[in-house]
Amino acid sequence: MSTENKNRDTAAAILPLVGGAANVTSIAHCMTRLRLTLRDRAKVQDEALKALPAVMGVVEDDTYQIVLGPGTVARVTPEFEQLVEEGRATAHPTSAEDLAKQGTALKAAQKAKNATPFKLFLRRIANIFVPLIPALIGCGIIAGFNGLLVNLGWLPTVTPALAAMASGFMALIAVFVGFNTAKEFGGTPILGGAVAAIIVFPGVANIEAFGQKLSPGQGGVLGALGAAVLATYVEKWCRKWVPEAVDVLVTPTLTVLISGLVTIFGLMFLAGEVSTGIGTAANWLLDNTGAFAGLVLGAFFLPLVMLGLHQALIPIHTTLIEQQGYTVLLPVLAMAGAGQVGCAIAVYLRLKRNTSIRTTIKSALPAGFLGVGEPLIYGVSLPLGRPFITACAGGAAGGAFIGMFSMLGDKVGSTAIGPSGWALFPLLDGNHGLGTTIAIYAGGLLVGYTVGFVATYFFGFSKQMLAELNVAEPSAVAAAPAEEKAPATV
Structure with missing residues (x-):
């Protein structure tokens, strides 16, 4: 059996056990889990799901999460999405009662999401940064291999190329964060990326803000996140007031101009201070209270994973990688x-x-x-x-x-x-x-x-x-x- 058929068979086995295509309202995945939003939780057959060979476990949080493991989940998810689309195309409500039930379930799901703003915030953070993890892993491994070659003095003609491969993504990570942030908050992704790109543009070194020269990359991913959120709100504001006839010209221009100026003369400095503070605090914590800090962090990480709160650490990790x-x-x-x-x-x-x-x-x-x-x-x-x-x-x-x-x-x-x-x-x-x-x-x-x-x-x-x-x-x-x-x- 081919790998493609195996992944499709896994998706096909999961779908009826979560209530079929009509019961699935949204699909996403992280490093190890297929995350589903369901209309009716009662339709899920938990024990049958757990019994599937490819399923390592199930977790119920703000979404219904099926643990498939790294690599597998990224291959099964698109197959699952395709099956759901095919199922929706052939499924039609048979009565007004069915339609009413669907509407009630959708309202209940939306109410549940809105009732947990902190979890919604963490999910948004995860949606921004989790798609970047494969590139971080790939570039990180190349960086480690390149460092080993440099230390051994091997392949001196190859190591500069490896260094470029390892560093290129990190040099522009702010742009990717800006793109994903705007997408997650309902803006135009490319405008979020455009505003975030200001942060890594070398020319900002000629600009002075708060009495000091800016430096390319100042503020890092936190600045990019803030800039893209601001750009999204500016864009939405423009959509309300700009006439449709000139919207295509005026809205993108005002979005980049307003949020860009705020980024240059405010966010870059403030986010830079916060980023520096995070790096300083993390290093101070381990340098001065290392054994105790390690004990506390190691003890409480499993409960954080269980509750899904570990997603809040992703921007901190990314900031430290960017800095150090x-x-x-x-x-x-x-x-x-x-x-x-x-x-x-x-x-x-x-x-x-x-x-x-x-x-x-x-x-x-x-x-x-x-x-x-x-x-x-x-x-x-x-x-x-x-x-x-x-x-x-x-x-x-x-x-x-x-x-x-x-x-x-x-x-x-x-x-x-x-x-x-x-x-x-x-x-x-x-x-x-x-x-x-x-x-x-x-x-x-x-x-x-x-x-x-x-x-x-x-x-x-x-x-x-x-x-x-x-x-x-x-x-x-x-x-x-x-x-x-x-x-x-x-």
């Missing part, structure tokens, strides 16, 4: 996944008779080592309760280990966002050589695995849990006592 060439926060946060892996191994050994949970762990553990933690979170630790907390303890220990070395002057960073676990090794960078950086990160993973395992093995189960779960019962997790299912920290 790598983000010092991601390797610390990646330790949460290490704690999860150690936890899963301990659960596997403690529940020797529970074939259902052990099968889930065996299928999800390889993805866990590569940094895809959702199958283990939603399929193992979170439903059990206590193991979720002990997994967080493993993340805290690994984060404290990385943070301790940062306090000693050995920074560990990632040149891109997205991967973690073993998949982060090709993207590692630091201030004391690649060998030292890899050794510290590997040590952090080992600490996270070990503490997550030990904490779960000895403290992850009460006697009652072991008595009820350590049986050859496929529905053992469902039989766990209610008080043990809901982790107290969530």
Whole structure:
């Protein structure tokens, strides 16, 4: 079977289990999840979805999220979109009652979205930055490989070309952020990109604002985001007041002119100060309170992922990569996944008779080592309760280990966002050589695995849990006592 047929078969298997094409109102995907907005949640067959070989788990948040894993989700999504379009083309409401039901469902979905402005904001942030991650990963790996060649003195005629490939995207990332921001906020994407391009234009070095010369790139992605949002609102304002006869000339001109002037004489300076503050704060935090900061960040990252709040960190990571060439926060946060892996191994050994949970762990553990933690979170630790907390303890220990070395002057960073676990090794960078950086990160993973395992093995189960779960019962997790299912920290 070809890869294309396999992806289409996966999409075809998922569609009827989420209620068919008529039940799907929007489709999107991130690094690992197919995200669907549904008219009627009751039509979804959760257990049947989880049983599909390609599905690692499901998550219900502001959207219904089906975990397929990196790479797979990007291939399945277009097939799923095509099937939904084909289904809509052949599906027609059979009565006025059907139409009324659809209208009621749409209103309810819209009301639910508007009732959670913070989640809507985070989703918009994700929609702006997540499409950039593949380029960040590709360029980051090339940058790491090029750095290795330069340090070894190999292929001196090739390394300048590799440097250009690795740096070209980052030099213009503000333009892509501006384009995606305008698109997300309902403006004309190319106008958002045009205004954001001002930030990286070399000629801004001749302009003075707030008593100092501007520098190309000042304000970075935060400035680009703000400039594009402003451009969107200026454009919408123009659409209301500019006569249609001259709209095509006047609206784009006023949009670029007004938002461009505000960007040059305001946003670039202000966003530059904020960006500098973020970099300074992140470095100060790890340099002065590294072990404690790493402990806190590593401990709470799994709950952030579970709640979808980790999306708020994307602009911070991107700003650090833009400023320093790598983000010092991601390797610390990646330790949460290490704690999860150690936890899963301990659960596997403690529940020797529970074939259902052990099968889930065996299928999800390889993805866990590569940094895809959702199958283990939603399929193992979170439903059990206590193991979720002990997994967080493993993340805290690994984060404290990385943070301790940062306090000693050995920074560990990632040149891109997205991967973690073993998949982060090709993207590692630091201030004391690649060998030292890899050794510290590997040590952090080992600490996270070990503490997550030990904490779960000895403290992850009460006697009652072991008595009820350590049986050859496929529905053992469902039989766990209610008080043990809901982790107290969530």
